[in-house]
Amino acid sequence: MANIRLVDLRHSYAAAPRNDSDYALKRMTIDWADGGAYALLGPSGCGKTTLLNIISGLVTPSEGKVLFDERDVTPLSPEQRNIAQVFQFPVIYDTMTVYDNLAFPLRNRGVPEPTVDMRVREIAAMLDLDAMLPKRASGLTADGKQKISLGRGLVRSDVNVIMFDEPLTVIDPHLKWILRSKLKELHQQVGATMIYVTHDQTEALTFADQVVVMHDGAIVQIGTPVDLFERPQHTFVGHFIGSPGMNLLPCTIENGVAHFAGIAIETRSRPKIPVGASKFEIGVRPEFVRFSDDGIPVRIAKVSDAGRFHIVETKHGETAINLLLAESSALPADEARIRLDPAHTQVYADGWAVT
Amino acid sequence: MSIELKSVVKRVGNETHIHETNLTLHEGGFNILLGTTLAGKTTLMQLMAGLEKPTEGKIFFDGRDVTNVSVQKRNVSMVYQQFINYPAMTVYDNIASPLRVGRVPAAQIRDRVHRVAEILKLTPMLERRPSQLSGGQQQRTALARALVKDADLVLLDEPLANLDYKLREELREELPRLFADRHCTVVYATTEPTEALLLGGHTATLHEGRVTQFGETAKVYRQPDNLRTAQVFSDPPINTAPVVKDRGQFVLSGDVRWPAEGRYAALPDGSYMLGIRPHHITPTPARNATEIDGRVLISEISGSETTIHFAVDDGTWVSLSHGVHPFGVGEQARLFIDTSHCFLFDRDERLVAA
Numbered sequence: 001m002a003n004i005r006l007v008d009l010r011h012s013y014a015a016a017p018r019n020d021s022d023y024a025l026k027r028m029t030i031d032w033a034d035g036g037a038y039a040l041l042g043p044s045g046c047g048k049t050t051l052l053n054i055i056s057g058l059v060t061p062s063e064g065k066v067l068f069d070e071r072d073v074t075p076l077s078p079e080q081r082n083i084a085q086v087f088q089f090p091v092i093y094d095t096m097t098v099y100d101n102l103a104f105p106l107r108n109r110g111v112p113e114p115t116v117d118m119r120v121r122e123i124a125a126m127l128d129l130d131a132m133l134p135k136r137a138s139g140l141t142a143d144g145k146q147k148i149s150l151g152r153g154l155v156r157s158d159v160n161v162i163m164f165d166e167p168l169t170v171i172d173p174h175l176k177w178i179l180r181s182k183l184k185e186l187h188q189q190v191g192a193t194m195i196y197v198t199h200d201q202t203e204a205l206t207f208a209d210q211v212v213v214m215h216d217g218a219i220v221q222i223g224t225p226v227d228l229f230e231r232p233q234h235t236f237v238g239h240f241i242g243s244p245g246m247n248l249l250p251c252t253i254e255n256g257v258a259h260f261a262g263i264a265i266e267t268r269s270r271p272k273i274p275v276g277a278s279k280f281e282i283g284v285r286p287e288f289v290r291f292s293d294d295g296i297p298v299r300i301a302k303v304s305d306a307g308r309f310h311i312v313e314t315k316h317g318e319t320a321i322n323l324l325l326a327e328s329s330a331l332p333a334d335e336a337r338i339r340l341d342p343a344h345t346q347v348y349a350d351g352w353a354v355t
Numbered sequence: 356m357s358i359e360l361k362s363v364v365k366r367v368g369n370e371t372h373i374h375e376t377n378l379t380l381h382e383g384g385f386n387i388l389l390g391t392t393l394a395g396k397t398t399l400m401q402l403m404a405g406l407e408k409p410t411e412g413k414i415f416f417d418g419r420d421v422t423n424v425s426v427q428k429r430n431v432s433m434v435y436q437q438f439i440n441y442p443a444m445t446v447y448d449n450i451a452s453p454l455r456v457g458r459v460p461a462a463q464i465r466d467r468v469h470r471v472a473e474i475l476k477l478t479p480m481l482e483r484r485p486s487q488l489s490g491g492q493q494q495r496t497a498l499a500r501a502l503v504k505d506a507d508l509v510l511l512d513e514p515l516a517n518l519d520y521k522l523r524e525e526l527r528e529e530l531p532r533l534f535a536d537r538h539c540t541v542v543y544a545t546t547e548p549t550e551a552l553l554l555g556g557h558t559a560t561l562h563e564g565r566v567t568q569f570g571e572t573a574k575v576y577r578q579p580d581n582l583r584t585a586q587v588f589s590d591p592p593i594n595t596a597p598v599v600k601d602r603g604q605f606v607l608s609g610d611v612r613w614p615a616e617g618r619y620a621a622l623p624d625g626s627y628m629l630g631i632r633p634h635h636i637t638p639t640p641a642r643n644a645t646e647i648d649g650r651v652l653i654s655e656i657s658g659s660e661t662t663i664h665f666a667v668d669d670g671t672w673v674s675l676s677h678g679v680h681p682f683g684v685g686e687q688a689r690l691f692i693d694t695s696h697c698f699l700f701d702r703d704e705r706l707v708a709a
Contacts, residue, residue, distance in 0.1 A: 043519050044490060142392070172391045173547050177591050177673075181653045181664055188684060199519045206655035206662070226679055229658025240521060241658065287659055287677075305573050307552045308634040308675075327634075 002068040002160040002193060004032040004055065009064035011050055017062070024050050026218040027063070032195075032210075034069075037187050039196045039208035043240070047217040049165070052197050056163060057081045068160045081160065086153040088166040090145035094138040098129060101137055102151045109156070123151045126186055143175045150179070154186060164196045168203060180206060201241045205229075213237050229285070230344060235351045238283050244311060244322045247289065249282040251347070258282050258347050261316055263296055266342040269355050277349035286311070288344035289323035291332050295339040296321070303331065314338060356417050356507040356540050357381050358403060363412035365398055365564075372398045374565045375412070380540055380557070385531060387572060388544040389551045390561030390587055396544035399561075400510045403542065405429045416507065429508065432501035436513040438493035440485040446472075446496050447481040453504040471503045474533060491522040502533060509534070511543045515550070527553060548590040552576060560587040582628060582704035591633045591662065594672050598629040598699070605629075605694070609667045613645040613694045619708050622699065627707070630698035633675035636690050638663065638682075644691035647672070654682040665690065 011025040020026065025047045032038055040048040053059040055066060057078040066074045073081050084105070092101050102120045111119075124130050127147050132140070137148060146167065153162050164183075168176050184207060187194055196207050204211050205225040213221045213228065213236070220234040221227075232238035238246030249260045256270045258280070265282055273280075298314035298321060310325040314336065323338060325331065346353050358380045365373035373395050380386040388396040401407040402414065405426035413422045421429060432453070440449045447468060454464045472478045475495045485493050494514060501509055511530075515523040531554060534541050545551055551558050551572055558572040560583070568575050568584040579585035585593050599606045601624055606612045615622065636647070638661070649665035649672060661680040665672050665688055674690050682688055699708040 043521060173590050174391060174592055181655065184655065185653055185684070199521075201520060202657060205657040225656050225658040243520075243524060245521075285659075304553050305555070306549060307576055308632070311553075 003034045003070075004030075004161060004193060004195075005065075005067040005070075006030045006051075006055070007065045007067060009051075009054065009061050009066070011054065011059065011061045011063070023062075024217050025054075025061070026216075028219050030212065030219070030222070032193065034193055035191045037184075037194050037196070037207060037209045039198060039204035039211045040214060041198060041201060041204040041211050041240075042214035043199055046214040048197050048214050050217075051214070052163060052165060052195070055161070055195065056083055056085060082158065084153040084156060084159045084162045086149050086162070086164045086167045088169045090142070090149045090170075092137050092145055092148050092152070094136070096137060097133065098124075098135055098137055098140075098148055099133040101148050102129075102133075102155055105152055105156050119155055119157065123155045126154075126189065127151050127182065143171045143179065146171060147179065150183065150186075154190060154192070157190070159192065161193045161195060164194065166198050166200075167196075168198075168200075176203075183207065201243070205241070213240065215240075231353070232283065232346070233353045235281065235283060235348050238285070242285055242287075244286055246283045246285045247321045248348070249284075249319055249321065251280050251282045253280055253347070260296065261319070265340060265345065267345045267347055268343055271347035271349070271354045273354060274349055277354075279350050281348045282340075282345060283348050283353075284340045284345045286322040286324045288341040289321060289338055290341075291323070291325075291336055292339040293337065295337045297335070297337050300331070300334050300336060356538075357415075358508060358540055359415040359418075360399075360402070360409075361413045361415065363402060363409045363414065365402060365407065366410045372564055373402070373409075376566055378559060378566055378569060380542060382538060382540045384541075384556035385534075385554045386540065386542045386556060387551045387554060387558040388542065388561055389546075389548065389558050391546055393563075394561040394587075395564040396561055397512055398564075400433070400512055400542060400544060403508065404431045404433060404510055430504075430506050431508040431510060432504050432506040433510045433512065434494075434497050434501050434514045436516045438485070438490060438497055438517070440493060440496050440500075442485055445482050445484060446477055446488070449485065449496050450477075450481075450499045450503050453500055457504075467503050468499075471499045474502070475499045491518055491526065494518060494526070498533070502537075505537075506539055509539050509541045511541065513544050513546065516546075531555065548576075548588050551588070558588075560584045562587055578706070578709055579630075579698065580706055582630060582700045582706075585630045585698055585700075585706075589632055591673050591675060593698075594629075594631045594633065594636065596629050596670050596672075598627050600624050600627060605697075607647075607667075608670065609647070609649075611645060611647050611667070611692075613692075617695070619697070619699065622708055626702070628700040628704065630700060631692060631694075631696065633662070633673040635693040635696040636672065636674035637676040637693070638674065638680045638688065638690055639676065639678075640691050641693055643693060643695045645694050647690050647692055649688055649690065651682045651684060651686045651688050653684060654680075656681065663688065663690070 007029055010027045012023045014022045042048050054061050065072055103116050106116045198204050215236045221237045228241050251258045251260045258265045258267055296316055298316045301315045302313040304311040308327055312323050312325050314321050360376050360378045363376045390396055450468045451464050477495055555572050558575045559569040560567045562583045568580045576588050603615055604612050605615055649667040652664040655662040656679055661676050663674040701707050
């Protein structure tokens with residue numbers, strides 16, 4: 001396993017890129033420790049697949065270097081990089097048995113048969129595939145096949161990194177829970193560096209120790225799941241992570257205090273306004289808004305039952321402010337007031353958190 | 356329009372895809388078919404559309420027997436999980452296509468296409484081809500085609516499944532609004548319990564080709580008639596464990612016990628199956644809570660919520676709670692079951708108390 005460093009990376013698919021918008025991947029530097037669990041999270045087209053392909057060697061970056069344990073692997077092919085990959089759809093040999101499928105990556109590298117047998121059985125046990133080993137892969141369900149793909153990704157103990165590209169897309173929700181916790185457990189057992197690419201916030205946040213959030217080819221924040229949830233550094237992170245996403249209230253700054261609709265709003269810290277900033281917003285997640293006797297007057301526009309809680313959409317003028325209400329809590333009358341938890345209320349200038 | 360399935364059975368070769376089903380769906384609000392892959396959602400929709408014929412039983416539209424009426428004559432629209440559009444046509448022509456088949460005057464076609472495009476935020480894309488659109492825009496185009504036609508029956512088969520998380524959230528918000536003032540019956544298939552809840556309306560839970568319950572969505576969620584329905588309608592999966600009621604107490608394996616109070620008090624002594632959703636087991640003490648000690652198998656922190664998988668004797672439990680509660684693998688943990696939210700099922704897996 002290896003420590004992975006991406007140094008001053010930048011990539012454009014254009015032959016002669018002129019300005020920043022020609023770059024699918026804006027300049028970035030990332031340092032990933034050996035044995036960590038990382039996620040690349042973002043919507044379609046954010047650059048996460050380009051980044052993954054640069055790490056695996058399918059794409060050579062226009063600028064910058066990829067280092068595995070300080071060794072420059074930028075010019076090396078995927079085969080020479082010694083990595084394992086698991087894709088969105090199962091990549092297995094239908095005509096082979098489950099055993100032979102799992103053994104394939106090892107036999108391919110000339111690993112002696114007794115070692116192959118030991119590793120295959122170890123991985124099969126971790127994935128509850130023991131009973132399946134002699135069966136042909138063709139008869140398995142989609143999730144069964146994907147489990148084998150995972151197994152093939154995990155079976156070699158000498159890889160530098162294991163990469164997962166949306167590996168649970170084809171899996172039903174009730175099985176996603178099981179496979180996700182399995183993957184997490186496997187990470188703790190094998191201690192490999194793992195990179196998980198997804199557009200699904202739940203998968204990214206539950207899998208990774210550290211999540212890289214990408215937007216328009218750039219990294220907007222790198223942090224633990226708790227950081228991203230409690231301290232989003234950009235309004236995009238606030239919006240993209242969390243369901244519903246963070247509320248954004250247009251505001252003005254008067255004497256260092258944020259005001260929404262003429263009401264002073266207490267925030268985490270007194271915002272230091274960067275020179276030249278033009279757009280100010282107050283960001284607060286629905287989890288940190290509650291009904292109260294005083295505070296911002298609102299009317300209740302919509303209530304959605306999400307089972308364990310209700311999503312209440314309130315409005316002050318034209319500004320919508322969502323809040324979450326526990327399943328058993330009572331809903332106030334149409335006219336109500338709300339308070340924002342100051343410790344989780346943040347001012348954003350042109351999209352970026354100011355503290 | 357109402358649609359009624361009367362003793363409908365669908366067999367293919369030796370396999371029964373739909374067991375005898377009786378179901379009546381009405382206009383107004385979504386009719387949701389909730390179940391895992393292969394539960395029978397798509398087959399039911401194909402039967403409603405007339406793409407498949409039932410092996411037994413009949414199908415009625417507003418009391419009219421349509422069992423042998425072809426799909427072309429049923430006035431239905433379908434939207435699938437895959438974004439299906441005509442690749443060689445512009446978005447405008449894609450949306451207009453169902454009207455051109457039906458000999459609608461040109462001026463009216465233009466009007467209707469523009470109105471639907473406006474609702475679905477496709478106006479700036481009308482001259483583009485589907486390949487030049489994002490996934491979300493492609494699916495909006497398919498939805499626009501279904502909307503423009505004024506069908507009596509609209510069948511939406513997991514229309515959001517292939518979209519990015521946030522796009523899904525956005526379209527899920529819009530969908531009920533799109534159909535709110537239309538006179539059509541909407542049927543929506545999904546594998547996701549939360550999606551069913553947020554769309555509201557009525558829900559039929561499906562398991563292995565059988566409708567296990569049908570009713571108002573929130574009611575089916577909170578009062579599942581049977582264990583299957585509770586399992587289908589719970590994400591993360593509902594916890595289940597055998598429980599014994601003995602002289603005013605419930606007793607679980609691991610010597611976890613609590614008094615049988617309130618609506619649970621009248622149940623006769625004996626063996627039951629307990630069902631409890633993960634969010635009613637938390638790592639923080641709560642009112643009416645019963646302690647349960649287990650070994651942590653795995654814990655996941657999603658930023659706002661913590662999921663803890665833990666083992667008690669030979670059973671596995673899942674807890675889902677607000678906030679950040681770090682636990683190490685293998686750690687002994689004390690959790691708290693809110694026993695006032697238990698479901699109890701009898702030997703036949705029928706609900707006896709909720």
